[in-house]
Amino acid sequence: MSEAMHQCGIAAVYIKENGDSANRALFYLYKLLLNQQNRGQLSAGITTFNQKRMQVLDTYKDLGPVNEVFKTSDRQQSLEIFKRYAGNKGIGHVRYATSGSEDKSLAQPFERHHGRKWKWFSFCWNGNLANYTELKQHLLDKTDYHIVYDTDTEILMHYISRELMGQKRPNLIKAFTRLAQKLDGCYNIAFINSYGEMIILRDPYGFRPVVYGWKDDMFLAASESNALINCGVTEYKHLEPGHLIYINDGHIQIKKYAESPRKAHCMFEWVYFANVSSVLDGQSVYITRTNLGKELAKQETEKVNEDYILVPVPDTAKAAGDAMAYELKVPAAEGLIRNRFVGRTFIEGSSRDERVQNKYTALKEILDGKKVILVDDSIVRGSTTKQIVNYIKKAGGAKEVHVRISCPPIKGPCFYGIDMSTVSELLVPRYEGKPVVGEVSKEVITRVAKDLGADSLKYQSIQGLVKSIGKPAKELCMACLTGDYPTPWGKKLYMKAWENYRKGVKERTYSC
Numbered sequence: 001m002s003e004a005m006h007q008c009g010i011a012a013v014y015i016k017e018n019g020d021s022a023n024r025a026l027f028y029l030y031k032l033l034l035n036q037q038n039r040g041q042l043s044a045g046i047t048t049f050n051q052k053r054m055q056v057l058d059t060y061k062d063l064g065p066v067n068e069v070f071k072t073s074d075r076q077q078s079l080e081i082f083k084r085y086a087g088n089k090g091i092g093h094v095r096y097a098t099s100g101s102e103d104k105s106l107a108q109p110f111e112r113h114h115g116r117k118w119k120w121f122s123f124c125w126n127g128n129l130a131n132y133t134e135l136k137q138h139l140l141d142k143t144d145y146h147i148v149y150d151t152d153t154e155i156l157m158h159y160i161s162r163e164l165m166g167q168k169r170p171n172l173i174k175a176f177t178r179l180a181q182k183l184d185g186c187y188n189i190a191f192i193n194s195y196g197e198m199i200i201l202r203d204p205y206g207f208r209p210v211v212y213g214w215k216d217d218m219f220l221a222a223s224e225s226n227a228l229i230n231c232g233v234t235e236y237k238h239l240e241p242g243h244l245i246y247i248n249d250g251h252i253q254i255k256k257y258a259e260s261p262r263k264a265h266c267m268f269e270w271v272y273f274a275n276v277s278s279v280l281d282g283q284s285v286y287i288t289r290t291n292l293g294k295e296l297a298k299q300e301t302e303k304v305n306e307d308y309i310l311v312p313v314p315d316t317a318k319a320a321g322d323a324m325a326y327e328l329k330v331p332a333a334e335g336l337i338r339n340r341f342v343g344r345t346f347i348e349g350s351s352r353d354e355r356v357q358n359k360y361t362a363l364k365e366i367l368d369g370k371k372v373i374l375v376d377d378s379i380v381r382g383s384t385t386k387q388i389v390n391y392i393k394k395a396g397g398a399k400e401v402h403v404r405i406s407c408p409p410i411k412g413p414c415f416y417g418i419d420m421s422t423v424s425e426l427l428v429p430r431y432e433g434k435p436v437v438g439e440v441s442k443e444v445i446t447r448v449a450k451d452l453g454a455d456s457l458k459y460q461s462i463q464g465l466v467k468s469i470g471k472p473a474k475e476l477c478m479a480c481l482t483g484d485y486p487t488p489w490g491k492k493l494y495m496k497a498w499e500n501y502r503k504g505v506k507e508r509t510y511s512c
């Protein structure tokens with residue numbers, strides 16, 4: 001149960017034939033978004049295309065999880081939404097805010113209305129622009145723009161608009177090729193214009209996943225494979241970094257639109273973010289997590305006996321915990337039960353103590369008097385882990401708690417779509433006080449364990465992580481573990497993040 005928050009998820013649906021019978025795109029967009037709810041619960045939205053509507057492109061979005069936004073608890077209201085936004089193609093988005101505020105006006109898609117059909121478009125995306133401040137400054141300095149929301153989505157909208165300027169309908173693939181030359185960071189984009197042309201693209205590094213596939217006459221794309229499978233797609237493909245899908249007049253092309261300097265798939269997608277049933281770039285999330293558990297078991301030094309039980313923190317550490325328990329021949333027990341119905345509500349409570357207790361129940365019947373090997377996926381800030389350890393000991397009566405983390409220590413911020421962009425919010429760097437090169441020292445790990453209230457603490461090794469994912473290290477982004485940022489602006493922001501830390505600046509590094 002990492003404290004690092006999810007980024008966003010995108011979806012796209014295209015049904016070839018026109019007419020009322022083909023107007024099912026919204027239903028499938030809704031399903032794709034529902035199945036990607038793990039990627040963001042702050043807001044959800046769609047834009048659909050329907051030639052019979054005055055508003056050929058029309059956007060609906062709101063704050064809240066997908067079911068709330070589509071009012072599924074009220075049949076009449078829900079039917080009205082599905083009727084009004086019926087169309088044979090469209091794009092969709094679930095959001096977690098890594099940039100900008102949690103305001104409704106920042107929900108995506110962003111639609112830009114215009115009288116010229118090629119300039120009227122809607123888009124949504126997931127990721128973060130590492131060179132956001134440079135892009136914004138350029139607009140302000142050179143072109144007299146007025147920025148309303150101060151979020152990278154707005155900046156991206158202006159840059160897309162600039163590529164579509166002119167008196168003639170532009171070639172969309174070339175427009176996105178030019179756009180990619182200006183951007184540094186992580187961006188997967190779904191785009192549709194009022195001709196009904198669509199683009200779904202993956203950035204040149206492939207930080208986040210994009211998958212696509214067919215179901216009968218329908219083409220679907222999404223961030224994660226589980227969303228496609230749950231829509232009935234039996235065979236799907238992973239979009240390669242630097243490639244896009246272009247759809248126009250019933251023709252679908254997959255094309256390279258930008259040079260890919262290297263692949264940099266975010267390791268955190270496998271460790272924590274993605275749905276456990278998804279497959280990312282050919283590697284199953286579930287299998288990776290069980291591999292991580294096996295690797296943890298290999299480095300275990302605790303002499304386990306009948307006094308021990310292993311408790312995975314639900315849900316994301318379950319696969320790793322179960323695999324580790326199997327290897328160690330120690331019982332895996334659900335000593336922490338997750339309350340699935342808490343959601344985002346004001347009764348969550350303001351203190352982390354209250355939030356942990358609302359979210360989990362510690363089972364005294366399981367934990368009392370036991371030496372607990374507590375397996376979690378990652379530690380970012382450390383405060384949640386501390387509360388869980390405390391809760392298991394106090395409320396559960398555990399005798400000892402040995403924390404095992406399936407991700408190596410997080411030593412640097414992320415500028416590519418995960419909400420941990422400052423040094424001050426990270427646990428290990430706070431102890432080190434300077435960039436950590438190589439392994440975190442035993443002394444620091446011991447101090448961290450003590451402050452967490454744990455009897456011992458062990459992290460996954462980088463080698464164990466790479467082996468578990470089963471991809472060459474050079475194809476992964478592990479920048480927050482190693483300090484080796486794959487893009488020029490990532491390297492720059494890493495320096496700035498440490499400078500900000502020394503100066504006490506708390507704002508997100510890429511937006512100040």
Ligand code: SF4
Pocket residue numbers: 207265266267268269413414415416417418477478479480481
């Ligand atoms: S810095 Fe870390 S969290 Fe961010 S993309 Fe790279 S591996 Fe993922």
